Amino acid sequence: MTRCPECESDLELDGYEIDVGETMNCPECGIELRVTSSEPVTVELADQEP
Ligand SMILES: [Zn+2]
Incomplete structure (x- = not known):
């Protein structure tokens, strides 16, 4: 799980196409x-x- 570096909440990115x-x-x-x-x-x- 990816976390926001600012608030440390979980970022739900599963199923999204993420490009660098x-x-x-x-x-x-x-x-x-x-x-x-x-x-x-x-x-x-x-x-x-x-
Ligand atoms: Zn945040």
């Missing part, structure tokens, strides 16, 4: 997340510079 580089909003805290890996799905804060 895609962004989404956390359903709990609404923060923007960017997908950094698809197997397994890993996300980071989208506004966080490397």
